Amino acid sequence: MRIVDARVIVTCPGRNFVTLKIVTSDGVTGVGDATLNGRELAVASYLNDHVVPTLIGRDASRIEDTWQYLYRGAYWRRGPVTMSAIAAVDTALWDIKGKVAGLPVYQLLGGRCRDGVTVYGHANAETVPEVLAEVARYVDLGYRAVRVQTAVPGLPATYGVGKDRMFYEPADAAIPTEATWSTERYLVHTPQVFAAVRDEFGPHLKLLHDAHHRLTPIEAARLGKDLEPYRLTWLEDPVPAELQEGFRLIRRHTTTPIAVGEVFNTIFDCQQLITEQLIDYVRTTVVRAGGISHLRRIFDLAALHHVRSGSHGATDLSPVCMAAALHVDLSIPNFGLQEYMRHTEATDAVFPHSYHFADGYLHPGEEPGLGVDIDESAAARYPYQPASLPVNRLTDGSMHNW
Ligand code: GCO
Ligand code: MG
Numbered sequence: 325m326r327i328v329d330a331r332v333i334v335t336c337p338g339r340n341f342v343t344l345k346i347v348t349s350d351g352v353t354g355v356g357d358a359t360l361n362g363r364e365l366a367v368a369s370y371l372n373d374h375v376v377p378t379l380i381g382r383d384a385s386r387i388e389d390t391w392q393y394l395y396r397g398a399y400w401r402r403g404p405v406t407m408s409a410i411a412a413v414d415t416a417l418w419d420i421k422g423k424v425a426g427l428p429v430y431q432l433l434g435g436r437c438r439d440g441v442t443v444y445g446h447a448n449a450e451t452v453p454e455v456l457a458e459v460a461r462y463v464d465l466g467y468r469a470v471r472v473q474t475a476v477p478g479l480p481a482t483y484g485v486g487k488d489r490m491f492y493e494p495a496d497a498a499i500p501t502e503a504t505w506s507t508e509r510y511l512v513h514t515p516q517v518f519a520a521v522r523d524e525f526g527p528h529l530k531l532l533h534d535a536h537h538r539l540t541p542i543e544a545a546r547l548g549k550d551l552e553p554y555r556l557t558w559l560e561d562p563v564p565a566e567l568q569e570g571f572r573l574i575r576r577h578t579t580t581p582i583a584v585g586e587v588f589n590t591i592f593d594c595q596q597l598i599t600e601q602l603i604d605y606v607r608t609t610v611v612r613a614g615g616i617s618h619l620r621r622i623f624d625l626a627a628l629h630h631v632r633s634g635s636h637g638a639t640d641l642s643p644v645c646m647a648a649a650l651h652v653d654l655s656i657p658n659f660g661l662q663e664y665m666r667h668t669e670a671t672d673a674v675f676p677h678s679y680h681f682a683d684g685y686l687h688p689g690e691e692p693g694l695g696v697d698i699d700e701s702a703a704a705r706y707p708y709q710p711a712s713l714p715v716n717r718l719t720d721g722s723m724h725n726w
Contacts, residue, residue: 325350325384325424330376330413332358332368335703337670339493340364340711341642343698344371344412348384352423355698356415357611357645360408362495362712370409374398379413385424387417391617407589407614414615415648415694422693429616429648429694433655440685441653443637443664444469444532444557446492448485451475452520458489459521459529468684469530469557469661474517476510483536483716483726491668493639498710505716505724507539511547518554527555530661532583534560537725538716541573548578557661558583558605558634564725565593571602583607586636590614591622598622598629605634605660610648611641623656632660639665643675647696650679650688662686674702 329347334340342358358367375394382390394410395401422429430436445467447458455474462470473484481503486492514533521531533556539547544562551559560583563570574582583605588594589612597603606626613619623633633656635649646664653659664686667675677696678689689695716726 325352327379327382327384330379332371332376333698333700333703334364334368334708335674335706336709337674337703337706338668339495339639339671340708341671342368342412343642343644343703344416345698345700346379346384346413346416346420348420352420354416354419354423354693355644355696356412356419356615357642357648358408358412359611359640359642359645360404361640363405364708366405367408370405371412375409375413384417384420387414387421388617390414390417391615395614402590402592404587404589404612408611411611411613411615414617415610415644418616418648419693426692428688428690428692429651430654430688433616433620433651436654437657438654438659440682440687441650441659441662442468442684443662443681443686444471444530446471446473446484446665448473448489448492449475450485452517455517456520456524459525463525463529466682466684469532471532471534471663472517472521473534474513476506476513478509479504479506484534490666491639492665495640495711495713498712500712501714503714503716503726504719505538506719507543510538511543511550514547515550515554518551518556522554530557532556532558532560535562537561537564539563541570544574545577548574548580548582551580552578556580560584560607561586565597568596568602571597572600575602581605583634586612588613590618591625594622595625598626598631601629601631603631605632607634607636609635609637609641609645610652611645612636616648616652619652620656623652623658627656627658632658634660635662637663637665639667643667643671643677644694644696644698647677647679647688647694650686651694654688670706674699674706
């Protein structure tokens with residue numbers, strides 16, 4: 325079974341997605357997500373110019389060998405562009421293997437370890453009373469876990485708070501919009517938000533919060549301590565994670581669990597965080613971390629060190645990535661939580677899929693392969709539109725992390 329075609333499809337049904345579709349000599353097709361928010365065309369070029377020509381004629385059944393070929397063969401290892409491209413190939417080949425076997429991919433990965441994949445949704449709003457209503461909306465929908473973000477009083481706009489509540493999308497302009505940030509104001513406000521949410525919803529709802537890489541380790545330690553009474557499931561990305569030993573300082577001061585990893589590309593980005601048990605959840609997902617094959621390596625290492633999965637599932641991960649992530653989530657022993665931001669109806673129409681939400685869980689469905697496809701004629705109706713993630717400045721104009 326040889327690869328006879330590999331197409332890179334760029335489409336924008338509300339936001340940009342890059343999808344690789346591989347076709348075999350038997351006519352079996354497989355899809356992989358290659359979307360890198362704000363840098364989509366870099367991955368499309370990497371695939372078209374450097375990967376697709378090497379795929380034609382290759383044995384589609386050799387998933388691991390193809391992964392090694394693309395990873396070692398680039399010579400320039402790692403990085404989000406390279407690893408997203410490799411991820412797309414790997415994911416599409418797992419899809420094909422499942423279809424050939426007549427089994428959903430989770431069965432090839434060892435079968436189910438749980439009944440369903442517990443997901444968390446995003447409650448976001450300007451004010452505390454408004455965010456309480458948003459949390460209630462998710463509880464009514466059946467969610468067991470909710471991420472809570474509000475605007476910070478005194479700042480014109482805040483990460484995580486969008487115009488459209490259910491479909492938050494930060495990549496909003498071709499040239500990055502500029503946001504303003506004050507850590508001081510944020511650190512005063514955030515514990516008050518969680519005090520109100522716990523008070524309203526009681527002790528059992530899982531609550532999460534994303535600091536989006538904005539703090540220093542000692543500021544993160546302060547926030548973690550202040551949030552302890554509200555028993556968060558996790559505090560996400562408290563600091564940028566290039567300096568992994570910085571997490572030792574956070575750990576010394578707080579029992580609030582820490583989740584990190586949506587920007588990681590390989591096991592080497594989280595090796596120290598995992599082996600030193602500096603985090604509780606690793607948030608890598610399929611498209612960012614080299615596909616199903618490499619993501620499983622990360623989660624296996626994590627399992628040895630009491631670290632659970634918490635895969636990124638924002639709207640910039642396409643339904644193809646979401647489907648693939650669910651097969652992994654269902655089959656690993658150390659699953660924690662899966663982020664689930666709903667896609668728009670236009671996106672769901674371009675990517676027909678068998679996964680579905682019920683009673684707080686996502687289920688990948690029982691179709692052979694991943695259970696997701698791209699409708700190429702629907703995709704063609706939505707041409708690429710340039711869109712970048714914002715940048716962030718402190719109130720005095722200094723550049724900060726967004
Ligand atoms: C999350 C993320 C997103 C990112 C986005 C960037 O936890 O869901 O932080 O909101 O900002 O995925 O493309
Ligand atoms: Mg995040």
